Amino acid sequence: MTTVPLEKVRPLGKARLSHTAVFWIGFCAIMALLIVAPLVLPEFWRRFLTEILIWGLLAMSSDLLIGYTGMISFGHSAFFGLGMYGAAGALIAHSPPNLWLALFFGLAGAAGAALFVAFFSTRLRDIYFAITTLIFSQIFYVIIFTWTPVTGGENGLIFSRPHLWLPFLYDARFTSTTMHWFVLAVVAASYLFLRRITQSPFGMVLQSIRENEARTRAIGYAVERYKMVSVMFSGLFAGLAGVLYALQNQFAAPDFVYFLTSGDTVIYNVMGGIGTLVGPIVGAGFFQLVRDLLSRFFGDQFPYLIPLGMIFIVMIIFLPQGLLGFARRWLNK
Secondary structure (H helix, E strand, O other): OOOOOHHHHHHHHHHHHHHHHHHHHHHHHHHHHHHHHHHHOOHHHHHHHHHHHHHHHHHHHHHHHHHHHOOOOOOHHHHHHHHHHHHHHHHHHOOOOOHHHHHHHHHHHHHHHHHHHHHHHOOOOHHHHHHHHHHHHHHHHHHHHHOHHHHOHHHOEEOOOOEEEEOOOEEEEOOHHHHHHHHHHHHHHHHHHHHHHHHOHHHHHHHHHHHOHHHHHHHOOOHHHHHHHHHHHHHHHHHHHHHHHHHHHOEEOHHHHOHHHHHHHHHHHHHHOOOOOHHHHHHHHHHHHHHHHHHHHHOOOOOOHHHHHHHHHHHHHHOOOHHHHHHHHHHHO
16 A cells, blocks of 8 residues: 655645635635725716626526536526515515515515426426426516516516615615625625535535436435525525615516526626636626627617627637636636
């Protein structure tokens, strides 16, 4: 039996420690920039950055399924929309509007929808799972669009924004700056939670399902249960993104429940980098920024979605691992 000298083992521990240190240094630096950003940005770009964080949270929730479990979902528009409508209903029904009730009902609506969808769809695989989630999202869209007395139908719901209320600590109206900080805190906490999930034994099983579902089942894992929990976690954070979007814009509309929102979410993942959590946030920011710039440049005289689609095709061909994957390769070189 061969032995490894102790002096050759110690550097591995140092390398792991340095990797963790680099992550936290980078995380704190990015957080510091995002905290300071609303203090120096104009009003439009301040709100724009906040919305990027919200769309990034939606994309990150989808990445738990696409990147880590290997299941492409076109149903995230339903979770996002039900989170939005759950928050809107709570804010309209309760006077004065309460932030935490909005969060609770929004998350409850998204979680209930995720459980319903997961129960039926996780029995299927590959394209059949994707089609099933698409069908369920369209069912929820039709219900919301036609149930006018409750959802407002085509016009949606408009409501007053609640105060930012922290028990015994803070109670004041939201401003664009405090809204940005609130969204940033929620997105950062969600990222750390999802990162912990993906690095846990549960996350390892999800990645095993992605790589070889049959072998994972043969080992003895209850694959359907793991997939159901994955869909529920994913839908819960998608609903949280919907709640934040409702608070930011003070309205809920059926357009956000339409399957195009799910399609955009998949695009965010592909553009940023699947299976990274951070990549989808980068992809959401890149997509929103390019779309805004192209719409300003071309105006209404030219369909700006055509050049946007061409950019997406070029990225798929030349940057198959997304922007984050390209950055990693460049840094390694």
